[in-house]
Amino acid sequence: MLKLRRVRTAATAVAVAALLAALAACGSGGPDTDEPAAGPRTLKLWHYESADGAMGKAWAEAVKEFEATHPGVKVAFEEKAFEQIRQSAGMILNSDQAPDVMEYNKGNATAGLLSKQGLLTDLSDEAAKRGWDKLLSPSLQTTAKYDDRGVMGGDRWFGVPDYAEYVMVYYNKDAFKKKGVKVPTTFDEFTAAMDEFVEAGTTPLAVGGAEYPAQQILYQLALSKAQRPWVDAFQLYKGKVDFRGPELKYAAETFADWVRKGYIGKDSAGVKAEDMGQSFIAGKYPMVVTGSWWFGRFATDIKDFEWGTFLWPGNTMHAGSSGNIWVVPANARNKDLAYDFIDITMKKDVQNLLGNAGGIPVAADPAAITDARSKELIENFTELSGADGLAFYPDWPAPGYYDVLVSGVQNLINGTKKPDQVLDELAGPYQENLADLGD
Template structure:
């Protein structure tokens, strides 16, 4: 598509989203729970209804409406890609929602904060004690400086859950091939070889969206240390895209395609289809985030399943969850703050944990499901060992699409790993120059 065509398509998408915005006049007289004119809180998020976050937030909406009798929550479920591509245009209009879930990181929440499209939540965070509920590693993605770089500065978002990338596996398929849960990278690749020899493509992959790039990043992280992550994500040092980390990640990813670990037609597969294929038993492995956990638990039929941390890595893609952000043009900021507050309360956090999420402020003794306990324990292990490495598309605006295109070329064999790494380096270095690096 031409550049003009892309702009036209995005503008059309923005108008479609804008048609759904709140049109309520703000009530400036007191809190949302007081008697007064009817009001509407327009809320956007992109979590499935039976995901852990969807379940917990549905309960939060009920509690919010019960405690704010004059307020109706107008919830609108959006697609991740839909919000990712149109947020700047929609939030710059007068049709912005009052509160929305948005992706964290320099390229997303950081960019919107720099553009003046998000409300500074610093005062509200201190007043309501949200900062006390979030560990320093989880606060990293909530705060952005004047350049839009995460880790310091003002609070522009509040996460109420955490997440990380892991390996989901079909226990029945593993048992059938005599494969034990791998504890080292060598055991992991041996397991993949066993499936290939049995005529089975082992990994369900979505190359058209985020999942494939996260696999490449996991491979790069197997050769990385914290200073490399801080250089790449926080601009605290020079990044060599032809250094050992990215070179190993891209080269090994391409090799995995050649070896049959990853299907050659997966470049066109979306994340949703990747998940459905795993949950229907078509693939024995899915490498993706904890955000799938609740759905895998409820939608996987006909086989036993489990999960484990990527074998051998000190670090994994992961961070706080996505953020509650309040658009600068929100017409009901007071109500948005109240809703965020409810999602941080213990009972909602407990519900999120029991639904298969990773809560940030739950009572550990309230998590009853053994699988869910394992999910949270694995996250705590990563967090304790300083193992949260954020996500590969975060550092620069537009980097998500660059990453998707890069791994698609590796899957298709259209470009060499070195050529793909050149394509990853260019926009990163351009952004570094733009922010004065």
């Protein structure tokens, strides 16, 4: 287990306590069993997708189908913030207030850690019985299955993804046209495009340094120098990682250089992901590097300009994977209902809706995806997946690594630490976790 010497702030402690108190009003959880609870039944569902996003729309339809096919059963849906679940999941799931099914982040540091701690239900039998193991390709199953150490790619199912995702560059077509900037197809063209915007007095990239977006830029830069063996070493511990090697050293130095050049705003260290996305929607920045989970939101909310996407130029490896996964807590009261709900999210009608709303379905009918922009999104993912180009996400290798990376990129943005110092800070917790795993 990763040993991080971090002090939880009073604000975080208060927030977690308040969340637990609020949950107590929802009724107590049940025993660690798959047996149905007696009396009137309610499926307690948590996820953190917005109502107007692709997954939010698809899962709202799944709730309708679930209630229609389960007379007398109601779904009690509670929308949670990503950070809220990330910070308090272990505490909540280890209590009697656990939901029946919830969306959770995949990877060693999150779902892997909870599986290792015994907080998640082993879904292997359900995956075989319901055919989830046939619907999902081997690459998508990697993030659903974990070994006894909590490392992904193992032999037991602890989650089920019903969508996929990857990181790309979204761009404002009107801004590009106004400045006479062409859409880049090489890395040199990418930096040249950013230079043109800087010369015109515009910061090219909307960046959220307080959460995941900035660290994904750092990772994309590392991946520009990486191939599959490096990714497998970093993510799956199939080899040793040199934090002063060409991949991460280039990433940290280039990221710092991008701040100096004005590609990344020096005021972005405290910006959250939501505010970053809203600034792009408002047309304040010509580009934003983020995931396909924003696609449906942009399609709905951007009204004042034309926009498009392109893959990070020059990379053969890209941040991406299956989407977040449905997990069933070990303390869930209604596990049988949770399995039924997950199954509905995998059905063709829900998957087709997800695809047409701007998501990347894992089991849709390709002919049913009629939206042109959504087709392009899905085709790009198919290209990456088919070329073994999905490299997961930088915070996955070790528990607590998300916060380590946030701090690291914030130091690069603020200029408070040099790249080599940041790399040393990234190396320490990673190597501690490696030692704890016995590798």
